[in-house]
Amino acid sequence: MTAKIYYQDAYARTINAKVLDHKEKNGEHWLLLDQTVFYPGGGGQLPDKGLISGKPLLEIREKEGNIWHKVDLSEEQAPVNSEVHLQLDWPYRYYQMQQHTGQHLLSALLHKHGYPTVSVHLGEVHTLIEVEGTLPENTLLRQLENRAQQYIAMALPVKIHYVAREDVDRFELRRPPKELSTLRIVEIDAFDFSACGGVHVANTAEIGLVKILGSERIRGHIRIKAVIGQRAFDYFDELHQVNLLLREKLNTDHLQFNSRISQMQEEISYLKKLAKFYDKYFVQYESARLAKETKDILIVHKLEYGEQNDAAEIAKKLSGDFGKVAFLQFDRRFYLSSPDPEILDTIKFLKENADSLEIKGGGPQGFCQGMMNKNNSDEIAETIRRFLRRKS
Ligand SMILES: [Zn+2]
Structure with missing residues (x-):
């Protein structure tokens, strides 16, 4: 042994x-x-x-x-x-001791409020406690957390008892024993007794800090997530780092984050509306300019600013309002439009030339879109021209 x-x-x-x-x-x-x-x-x-x-x-x-x-x-x-x-590895173990004892304390408090513990997971970062019952109100969880903090401040001794099975009735056990041999009972100073084989701190003050992060329904139980001891301090520090970063970025105190972000959201939605408004004029202006500049029936243009949808809209306008065949490029995307299949059958054009031009796409008659494999707009324009000449 x-x-x-x-x-x-x-x-x-x-x-x-x-x-x-x-x-x-x-x-x-x-x-x-x-x-x-x-x-x-x-x-x-x-x-x-x-x-x-x-x-x-x-x-x-x-x-x-x-x-x-x-x-x-x-x-x-x-x-x-x-x-x-x-x-x-003492820091690692000490955290396990803090976490385990903190879990006893939380389980005891939950138990007294009608939430008996079903199972626990003592993880590297989080503590998960599964309890019976319905989803607790956040105010109750805050109350339990405050209560736990009071017990921590009281520095209650954590005592270990080895008890023969027949003497077990002397203790009011929260957690019933599984084995029949001698029992190891962990007591938090007359407040909680449970049979446990784990390793614990000597008094509740050493738990340090308990923070309940939330609760959720899972497998017919309620799972409560918490950080305890060193991990609670680590969590606080993480939040503090995020806080410092956001204070700098948002240029305000953390109590003002919410209103500052709401204000930014309003600004964004206003700017989006404004952008949409100007975008309409941009498409109108660009298509009129291109139609005016080029006497040819075919207009080939690479859009360098705006967004890809603008290229699509300009192509549609050039065909619809100005009777042009338009090939618009945005990055590697292309849009090909035609006012009439008699002038350019876009479906037939794609079918016959897509492979040799290394383009991929599709769409209804008169408007197709897709991707270019390489930057060969000159070659594509030349092929469209030949296609148009064949027709006429
Ligand atoms: Zn224990």
């Missing part, structure tokens, strides 16, 4: 341990140690990270009271009966 130092002293970060067994299988090395500071995970809590004699702990497994550590140490480097040095 491996002595579980993480239960005796959750704050132990380094120890030396004796190698009781060393197994090699498929190039993997597994060490059985006489004692360990590494929590193997379970009850929603993630397994610990750290180093064994300078090498990263790759995986950890508990099997019948024995704790096996997967680590890249050969049989020569860590033989049976030798000593290895264990070093816990």
Whole structure:
């Protein structure tokens, strides 16, 4: 049996341990140690990270009271009966302890308000608590969060009891035990009792901060998302960085963000209307100018400004209002229009020339659009001209 130092002293970060067994299988090395500071995970809590004699702990497994550590140490480097040095990734573990204890506190408060916990997920960043019941009001969540913060400020001791099964009735357990052997009961100073095999901080003050981010319906339950301890401070800092950036960009204080953005949205919608208005004149002006400049029936033009829809509208206008055949280009898009299939059958033209001109497109008779594979508007114009001459 491996002595579980993480239960005796959750704050132990380094120890030396004796190698009781060393197994090699498929190039993997597994060490059985006489004692360990590494929590193997379970009850929603993630397994610990750290180093064994300078090498990263790759995986950890508990099997019948024995704790096996997967680590890249050969049989020569860590033989049976030798000593290895264990070093816990403390910031990572401490966050797990904060998070787990904070989750106990939140679950206890939720329970007292008629939301018993069904399951928990203690993640690297977020804490997810699934509860029974209907979607809680945001005001209730704010209230629970404030209540949790009061318990944190009170620095209530977190006590651990090992209790024989027959004595369990002495405790008013929120979370019923699953196993039949000796129970490990985690108590937050007479306020909450639950059977739990995880690792916790010594008093509620160490939880630091709890922030509920929201709640949603999932699989017939309610899932509450929170950030706890170090991650709550990290979250605050992230928001602060975003705040600084937005303050600079919006040139105002965060309390004014909402009205500033509403004002910008109004400006945008006004400018859009204005752009639409001027765009109509731009299309009219450009088509009249092009029609006037070119005596030829064919007008070839590449639109350098405006937007692609303008090119389409100009092509349509040149045919509709001025009786021209128009080939308008915008980037690699083209629009081909004709006032009459007797003058230019756009469908037939595309069908016969698309492959050789490397263009792709389609559309109803009199107006087609598509993409040009290369910048060959001169070649396309010449082909249209030949097509027109063939007709006449
Ligand atoms: Zn726990």
